[in-house]
Amino acid sequence: MRKLVGAALAVLLVAAVTTLFVLDRRSGSADAAAGPVTTLRGVIGSEKEPFFDDPRVREALAAHGLAVEVDTAGSRQIATDVDLDGYDFAFPSSAPAAQRIAEGAGGASASSPFWSPMVVATHRPVVELLARNGAASPGPTGAWHLDLAAYLRMVREGTRWSDLEGAAQLYDSPRAVLITSTDVRTSNSAAMYLAGAAWVLNGGGVVTTAGQQEAVLPELSHLFLAQGFSAASSEEPFEDYLSQGAGAVPMVMAYEAQFVGEAAREGGSRLGEDAVLAYPSPTIASKHVLVALDPGADRLADLLSTDPVLTALAAEHGFRTGDGTALGAVAAQHGVAVEQSLTDVADPPSFEVLESLIDAVAARYGT
Known part of the structure; x- marks a missing residue:
């Protein structure tokens, strides 16, 4: 029992x-x-x-x-x-x-x-060609800087890489000088690119008024319309940069975090030997x-x-x-030169102004 x-x-x-x-x-x-x-x-x-x-x-x-x-x-x-x-x-x-x-x-x-600040992921021959033509320079830490005003001037003038002095030795491409970005209608990285360019085109200040928006809109629109198809999120163009190289993606707008994170990636980085991070001057901080x-x-x-x-x-x-x-x-x-302290940083416009600019650019996609 x-x-x-x-x-x-x-x-x-x-x-x-x-x-x-x-x-x-x-x-x-x-x-x-x-x-x-x-x-x-x-x-x-x-x-x-x-x-x-x-x-x-x-x-x-x-x-x-x-x-x-x-x-x-x-x-x-x-x-x-x-x-x-x-x-x-x-x-x-x-x-x-x-x-x-x-x-x-x-x-x-x-x-x-x-x-994370916005950066341009590019390639050493490309950035050296820009430097030879007055649009880029190395900083004190070895990190590169892209002169956004000089770059925008090249875009305005319809400059092709093959037009630049030294192209035959460094990067002789018939492509237009143009940063690849995401779709400004959906993605923050493209919106930050737009905000930084608007700051420069507005004489180094935040766009606030309707008149200022109208003045910068034509050049802002061209930065995105001239790209043709653009991806909806920042992951895709950066993946293209990693896999396709300078021939297809000479410059891509990215987050510093994407570049450094890839360099520190477990299992090994996919960055090529000539991969270079360049800060737009001014850059813009993505909080x-x-x-x-x-x-x-x-x-x-x-x-x-x-x-x-x-x-x-x-x-x-x-x-x-x-x-x-x-x-x-x-x-x-991981061998990436970054700027520890950033001093040339633009401020984004208010949400309402940024939305207004994006909507105005988006309207031009159908024209």
């Missing part, structure tokens, strides 16, 4: 443990000690997808009881077209877009855990702003700004963080 009772108790104990394990799994707990895991859903700019997909980032977030699931969209799309119901946070790559999202969400909290649509996402924003593991991983993915030296250390480790 005692044996039967003991056996019954053992069966009940196993069943109880099994039930607890199943319940624990359903609640999202990694294990009994770790406690429950909170899952946050967000919509982000595509350039941050490799960061959130990194197993080390997932592990670091799990250590704080968080799991993050993300969808990607262009920053302008997030602000204007994406249905944000069901998302806990939005994470565009644009301060003006984030402002619009926060206002639409009733003043939701917003913070910028990291940022990655996390808008907490649900109060629970405030914790994620705080961790991305303060957790040493996550900030170190952000730097490894090429982002600039509150640690002013982290990005430079990662870049130096």
Whole structure:
């Protein structure tokens, strides 16, 4: 009898443990000690997808009881077209877009855990040819700078690479001198390119008035219409730059984070031997702003700004963080010359003015 009772108790104990394990799994707990895991859903700019997909980032977030699931969209799309119901946070790559999202969400909290200046991913023969023709120069750290005013003058005059002095020795291409960008109607990197060009064309100041918009619109439109087809997100043209080389993609507008992140890529970088990062002068800073649509996402924003593991991983993915030296250390480790301190930086216009300029350029696609 005692044996039967003991056996019954053992069966009940196993069943109880099994039930607890199943319940624990359903609640999202990694294990009994770790406690429950909170899952946050967000919509982000595509350039941050490799960061959130990194197993080390997932592990670091799990250590704080968080799991993050993300969808990607262009920053302008997030602000204007994406249905944000069901998302806990939005994470565009644009301060003006984030402002619009926060206002639409009733003043939701917003913070910028990291940022990235816009750069031109190019090739050494190309940038040396530009330098010989007065449109580029090396900086004190060895990083290159593209004179945006000189470049815009070349575009205005319809200059081809083969027209430039030294083209036969460096880059003798019949293609027009033109930066490849994403589609300005959908993508933040193209919008930042537009904002920087508008600053230069406006005499070195933020475009604010309708008259200023009209004055800069013809040249701004040409920068995008002359490209023909443009991709919707920043990942595609950068992938073309990596795979097709100078013959097809001599210059592409990109985030510094994409270039440095590729150099530090686990499994080996795909950057060619002549790959060069050049800062437009002026460049424009793309602030990655996390808008907490649900109060629970405030914790994620705080961790991305303060957790040493996550900030170190952000730097490894090429982002600039509150640690002013982290990005430079990662870049130096992987042989990329970057500017630690940027002084020639343009300000973007307000969201309303930027939208007005983009809409005006978009209207010309059909003419």
